[in-house]
Amino acid sequence: MRVAFYTLGCKVNQYESEALSAAFAQIGFETVPADQPADVYIINSCTVTSASDQKTRQLLHRLRRQNPDAVIALTGCFPQAFPERALQMEEADIIRGARDRLKLLDDVQAVLSSGGRIHALFPHERGEAFESMAIGRFHERTRAFVKIEDGCDKYCSYCIIPKARGPIRSKPLKELESELHTLSANGYREIVLVGINLSSYGRELGCGLTDAVELACSVPGIERVRLGSLEPELLSDGDLMRLAKLPKFCPQFHLSLQSGCDETLRRMNRRYTSAEYLTLVQKIRRTFENSAITTDIMVGFPGETEEEFGESLAFVKAVGFARAHVFAYSRRTGTRADRMPCQLTRREKECRSAAMIAATNEARAAFLRTQTGLVEPVLFETCTADGCYEGYTPNYSLVRVKYDKPLSGKIFPVLITGAEAEYCTGQLVQEP
Ligand code: SF4
Numbered sequence: 001m002r003v004a005f006y007t008l009g010c011k012v013n014q015y016e017s018e019a020l021s022a023a024f025a026q027i028g029f030e031t032v033p034a035d036q037p038a039d040v041y042i043i044n045s046c047t048v049t050s051a052s053d054q055k056t057r058q059l060l061h062r063l064r065r066q067n068p069d070a071v072i073a074l075t076g077c078f079p080q081a082f083p084e085r086a087l088q089m090e091e092a093d094i095i096r097g098a099r100d101r102l103k104l105l106d107d108v109q110a111v112l113s114s115g116g117r118i119h120a121l122f123p124h125e126r127g128e129a130f131e132s133m134a135i136g137r138f139h140e141r142t143r144a145f146v147k148i149e150d151g152c153d154k155y156c157s158y159c160i161i162p163k164a165r166g167p168i169r170s171k172p173l174k175e176l177e178s179e180l181h182t183l184s185a186n187g188y189r190e191i192v193l194v195g196i197n198l199s200s201y202g203r204e205l206g207c208g209l210t211d212a213v214e215l216a217c218s219v220p221g222i223e224r225v226r227l228g229s230l231e232p233e234l235l236s237d238g239d240l241m242r243l244a245k246l247p248k249f250c251p252q253f254h255l256s257l258q259s260g261c262d263e264t265l266r267r268m269n270r271r272y273t274s275a276e277y278l279t280l281v282q283k284i285r286r287t288f289e290n291s292a293i294t295t296d297i298m299v300g301f302p303g304e305t306e307e308e309f310g311e312s313l314a315f316v317k318a319v320g321f322a323r324a325h326v327f328a329y330s331r332r333t334g335t336r337a338d339r340m341p342c343q344l345t346r347r348e349k350e351c352r353s354a355a356m357i358a359a360t361n362e363a364r365a366a367f368l369r370t371q372t373g374l375v376e377p378v379l380f381e382t383c384t385a386d387g388c389y390e391g392y393t394p395n396y397s398l399v400r401v402k403y404d405k406p407l408s409g410k411i412f413p414v415l416i417t418g419a420e421a422e423y424c425t426g427q428l429v430q431e432p
Contacts, residue, residue, distance in 0.1 A: 001112070003029045004038035006059055009046025011194045011228060013076060015147040016101060017044045019133035023102055027109075040071045040108050043092075045078035047164055049330045053078055057089070064091035071111050073104055077164035081334070083121040096120040098164055101131060124151070124166025132171075134179045136186055142381050142391075142409050144188040145228075148176055148212055149195025149202075154231070156258075157269040158301065158329060158337040161196060168200045173207060173215055184221035189411065190250075190379055191216050192226045199234035210239045217248040223411060224379065224394065226250040229296070232257070232280050233272040244287050251291035252322075252396040253284055258298045260315025261308040267340070268301060274315050281319055290374065292322035292367065292395035299356050300329045300349030302340035309352050317359050322367040322395065324360035328353045361421065368419035371397050375429055378414045380407040390423065398423040407432070 003024050007017040020042065021031040032038050041063050046052040056078050063072055073094035079086035080097030087095065094107045099122055107118045130150060138144035148171045152162045180191060193212055195201055201209040209227070216225040225248050232255045243249050255277070259265050262273050281293050297316060299309065316324070328349035331338045371393070378399045380391035388400040389407040399414055400423050401407070414426040 001029050001040065002032045002036075002038040003040040003042065003108075004032050004034045004036065005042045005044060006034050006063075007044045008052060008055055008059075009044075009048060009077065011145045011192070012147050012150070012196060013044050013046060014139070015135065015145050015194065016076075016133065017042070018135045018138055020044075020101060020104060022135055022137070023105055023133075024108075027105060037067070038070060039112070040073070041067065042073045042075060042104065045074060045076040047077040047081045047160060048332075050332065051330065053082070053085075060089055060091050071108055073108060075101065075104060077161070079121055080124075081160050081164040086121065087119060092117075094118045094120075097122065098166070099124065099128070099131070102133065124163075126167060128166055128169060130169040130171055132175060134175070134182070136182045138183075138188070140381070142188065142379055143190040143192060143226075144183050145192045145194050146176070146179060146183070147171070147195060148193050149198055149200060152197035152200070154197060154271070155269060157267065157340075158298070158332060158335055160332045160334055163334060165196045168197060168203055170195075170200075170202045170205050172205060173211065176212060177215055177219070180216055180219045180222060184219050187409065189222065189409070190224040190226060191222055192228060194228035197231060198228050199231040208239070210242045213243060213246065213249060217246045222248065224248055224250050226252060226396075227254070229254045229256050231271075232277050235280060237283065240283060240287050250394040250396070251284075251288035252294060252394070253291065254294045254296075255280065257295040257316075257319075259301065259304075259308075260297075260312040260319075261304070262311075264301050264304055264308050264312065267303060268298075268337070274311075278315075278319065290371075290376075290395055292397070293319065294323040294396065295319075295321050296325045296327070297356055297360070298327060298329050299352040300344040302329070302337055302344070303342040304329075304344065304352075309355075313356060313359060316356065317363070320363045320366065321360055322397070323364055324356075326353055326356045326360055365419065365421050368397060368422075368424050371416045371424050372419055373416065375413050375415050377411050378426070379411045380409065382408065399426050400424070401426050401428060403428065405432070 005017045045056040074092040075096045151168045376393040378391045390400045413429040416426040418425040
């Protein structure tokens, strides 16, 4: 039997699809690429914007049209956050939310043997346990993303994710340790710890994110440990001190900003001010040599005036992000922001996105130029069409090196000799 996965959304979803694929392999299924014929299709959905829902709907229609006899399962954040809408999607044989994902294996076997439809949509509840899942491989060959936390209780006013993902719950350190040993044995050199609200890792277990990083750094064979997106208000001085003592820790801090205007941050229900954010950035830059600050920025939040946008833009320019994901606010049913007055027009949001993207592109190019002349270890990943190998430095600068023998999967020191708009160029310091 063949199973194919369509994964939408974030790295947490990608991890869960990998874990499901590994579990299906244990009961004899072969995972095939999503565009190939399969007996079972799993759509692991995202619901962060209404465009994500639209993608899920279209994918489901297309899959059913092209594969009338296959078993199709819809799972993930969309059916969990909007169960009534999901139940109207009759092309899916199985509809299961974001809880008890591994029960999909039983669901699939039941539908394959007896037909029928299965609906398993249960709301999240207080005290819910972290679902134990593990991966031994990831679709990238050198770096594996490992989910260690699920859920969020921050209720930012624009975000539906707390409804889709439920309360904060964390992977116990013992389980994490065993998973990391397996990944190391399978050749993964870099681990990226991810979660829905990663900064809250371990709160209910009596430990914290820094404990998970220290554990990951202690695993032989793992040479780098990186963190996913962080909430700025939850990174303490003590954490920074402990992280700075770990040579394997990659000093790239993805600090979710959303806006550089305090009034907008307040309406978003974010829990920090721009001044607090800047103080944290300065501390990181003092504590870690050659660190990079990356971020997400939303423009066009309801009620964002020209002055507020100007404040946000000026703040973003002042920080000088090494990389930023800029996106326009999009309305999400079921959130407070959706009911706020003064929604901006599409045109206004597009103009502000363009201005913010131009500023962050400029900052990125300037950051890459600061890397010129440094010797940095690069974990090589892929070979480009023009015969260059490319990979990332610890602070997540992309570096390209022209070389005629394979470099993928290994770390080599590189002298950075130049910078383009999106990557650095360099040369190996010594022959491998
Ligand atoms: S911290 Fe805010 S934006 Fe992030 S998942 Fe939680 S509610 Fe959503």
